[in-house]
Amino acid sequence: MTQQDTARTAAIAPRHMPGSFSIGKVAGIDIAIHYTWLFAVALIAWSLAAGYYPTDVPGLGATTYWLIGLLSAVLLFASVLAHELTHSLVARMRGIRVERITLFIFGGVSNLATEPTKPSDEFLISVVGPLSSLVLAGVFWVIAQALPEPGPAGAVASYLALVNLLLGAFNLIPGFPLDGGRVFRSLVWGATGSLRRATLLASYSGQAFGWLLILWGLLRLLTGDAFGGLWTAFIGWFLNGAAESARRDQSLDESLRGVPVSRLMDANPGQAATNMSVRDFVFQDVMDAGHRAVPVMSDGQLVGIVSMTDARRLPGEAWPSTSVEQIMTRAPLVTISPEDDLAAAIRLMAQKGLHQLPVVENGQLLGMISREDVLRFLQLRQELGAHRVERQAVRLVLAVVLLATPVGNAAAQPATCSFMLGFAALHTAIPNI
Ligand SMILES: [Zn+2]
Known part of the structure; x- marks a missing residue:
């Protein structure tokens, strides 16, 4: 690879979770694994081999329990991948480019290049995920009925039916960033015509749900279930943070919308x-x-x-x-037009991992706009007291984060479908853990 190739690749590389590696492509979509995924597979295999299967199908050897535990963990993530693929394929059918699917400790994430621009698109893209999990639950249930009971194969099929049912149900909870939260947002968006109001409602309900999970986790911790309690609280904390950052993105977007790039660019x-x-x-x-x-x-x-x-x-x-x-x-470079607004510019820079964009009209270079220009604009707005200081501070913090980390937490990005495994629900179904 030559110098030019290296530079170009770095400039156009899409943002992704740091610490993840690609394992191949399905239907032209890049599939990646985050290192935390290995921890999740080990954890699930262990909990199944040591607790769930010995209770469910007694009398098998330790090696068999470990084998079916590992097989179940891998098939669980294959189910998660199928769930994410349905999101990605529907997104692509609606004209949205899909960067990649990453499997990580809490499940999977489909990275879409842009947000859906219509409520109907967001509804369809979001609702197919949980539906696919419910369909998989049905398929595994039928397989389990056809297999001789009690036996290891039937037990694995029953487990996958149960866990896919939980995945489908958990993800239908109407709080952002779960699929159900996006479905909820698309319905409010369609009914009111206001994406802003819909995002606020869905993110508040997502945060409330996150707090409930944290409280429930603490209760379980106090009643002696240390592992299950911590895990539940951890998922709640993750959901809460993702819902909050969705609202901040919306707020940043508002203060940058309608301000043309030409006003701020370096001419x-x-x-x-x-x-x-x-x-x-x-x-x-x-x-x-x-x-x-x-x-x-x-x-x-x-x-x-x-x-x-x-x-x-x-x-x-x-x-x-x-x-x-x-x-x-x-x-060809990634460029922006002088009439586009700052919100579009910062989104484009974040998507492409760029620090600046040439401003081009009719093939003519008019100037350049950088992340620093946008940050200065936000600081100036704050000094002029154009908005309440508190809200502005939130935007500034986010802007600093945008400047410092072109590759952020993928699960907290606006153009991301986040998907939780619902281990907490899973663990209540597992005895002896
Ligand atoms: Zn999903």
Whole structure:
């Protein structure tokens, strides 16, 4: 892989959960596993082998319990993957690009490139997940009936029927970010025409549900069920945080909506010729002029963009002898129009993991807009007291997070369908744990 390829790949790589690795593709969708998933498989296999199966089908050997425990854990995640695939395939049918599906400790996450723009789309994309789990529960139940009871194969099928039923039911709870919360939001959105009001309602109900789980977990902890209690509280805490961040995203979105990119862009972003050396770029454009990245022009045409990040990948000795053309990210670039608003700009930068965007109209470069420009705008708004300080502080915190971490917690992103395993519910069904 050449320098240019490395730079380009880094510039266009979609955001994903750090610590996850790709295991292949299904129907053209990238499937990834987060390292916490391995912990979940081990935990489920252990709890099934040590507690559930010895009670459910007594008299088998320890090795058999471990084998069917492990098989069940893997099939459970295959069910989760099927659930996520239905979300992703319906999303794709509605014209939304799917970045990837990641399996992690709480289940699976479908990363969609954009949010649905119509209530009907959000309804369909969300509702198929729990429905697919319920259908799987039915299929495994039929298989269990057909198999001789009591036996290990029948026990595994019964377990998968039960757990898919719980997955379907848990995810239908009407609190954001669960599927049921999205279904609820799409219904309110469709009825009122206000995405804002719908998001607020769904996120408050999601937070309330999160608090209930935390309380229930603490109660279980106090009554001696340490593991189940902690796990329940942990899931509640995760749900609560995800619901809250959905509301903050909405709030940030509001203060940036309607403000055109042209008002904030740097109309004199500097420029580099293709044959300029990396050394000159670093000393003139970065250190003297204070640009983080500049457009690269050839015959008046925008042919690429070169940034300090590109230069850093090259050893300092090579700077004088390397041209910016060799390290730049080449056209076609991700660009934005001057009439687009700041909300669209920050979303695009977050999606693509970029720090700045060229502002282009009719093929002509008009300027550049960066995350720093947007942050300064938010700070200025705060100083002018345009909004209540408290709300603004929330936005600033989020903006700082956006600046600092292009790759954030995938489960808390707006364009993410988050999906919980509902281990808490599962554990109430397991004796001796
Ligand atoms: Zn789902």
